[in-house]
Amino acid sequence: MGDYAGRVEIARPPAEVFAFLADIRNMPRYLPTVTRVDPQGRHGDHDDVAVEGRAADHGYHDEGWLKAEPETRRMQWGSHGEHGYGGSLEVTEAEGGSAVALQLHLTQKPGAAAQGHGDAEMQAALQRTLASIKACCEAPEGPAAQETGQGTDELPDSRPFGSSATMNPDL
Numbered sequence: 001m002g003d004y005a006g007r008v009e010i011a012r013p014p015a016e017v018f019a020f021l022a023d024i025r026n027m028p029r030y031l032p033t034v035t036r037v038d039p040q041g042r043h044g045d046h047d048d049v050a051v052e053g054r055a056a057d058h059g060y061h062d063e064g065w066l067k068a069e070p071e072t073r074r075m076q077w078g079s080h081g082e083h084g085y086g087g088s089l090e091v092t093e094a095e096g097g098s099a100v101a102l103q104l105h106l107t108q109k110p111g112a113a114a115q116g117h118g119d120a121e122m123q124a125a126l127q128r129t130l131a132s133i134k135a136c137c138e139a140p141e142g143p144a145a146q147e148t149g150q151g152t153d154e155l156p157d158s159r160p161f162g163s164s165a166t167m168n169p170d171l
Contacts, residue, residue, distance in 0.1 A: 004104045004122050008130040010137045014073055014098040017137050018091040021100070022068040022075060024049055030132045048080075100133055102126060 010017055020026055024037045024047075033055040040048035046067035053060055064079040078086035084107025092099050104126060 002106065002119070004106075004119075004126045005102065006123070006126045006130050007099055007101045008134050009094050009097065009099050010134050011097040012137050014091045014093050017098045017100065018070065018073040020137060021089060021091065021133065022070065024066065026136075027051075030136045031129065032132070046076075098137075100130065102130055 021030075024039065027037045028034045031053075034051060034053040036050075036052040038050045040050050040063065042048075043065070046065045048063065048065050050061065050063050062079055062081055064077060064081075066075065066077045068075045073091040075089045076086070077088075085105065087102065087104040089103075090101045092101070104122070106122065
């Protein structure tokens with residue numbers, strides 16, 4: 001496990017895409033393992049959040065932080081519980097709309113390698129997340145018109161905050 005990166009182009013204006021992604025209430029729309037995200041207050045330059053969800057028939061709850069910078073259309077996040085987990089997202093202009101660049105960092109717990117979760121699985125989960133973001137943002141009426149609910153792509157092994165971004169809660 002380590003660092004993962006991916007990029008997707010979206011046929012929507014960058015400001016619209018960033019506004020959708022920076023609103024924590026939208027996370028369950030594009031991260032189907034996430035069922036609830038609650039703000040926990042502002043601390044310095046970031047917001048604390050609590051995230052709940054279900055992955056691989058295991059419920060999870062974690063607390064983390066999220067820093068959104070609308071002027072640069074950049075977000076950063078991490079987990080308070082697992083110091084080896086974090087990520088960033090940036091929305092830039094691209095021909096025909098926007099580009100979303102997503103980066104994740106995971107530090108593997110000792111002994112987790114034997115459980116069979118590796119780099120290819122994490123890169124695939126990141127790509128599914130990007131595809132789900134694209135589907136939400138390119139919906140016929142745009143991201144603002146969607147009803148609360150699940151994204152169109154199944155993401156059985158990703159979550160924005162938590163012990164890991166895999167289905168395995170032991171990682």
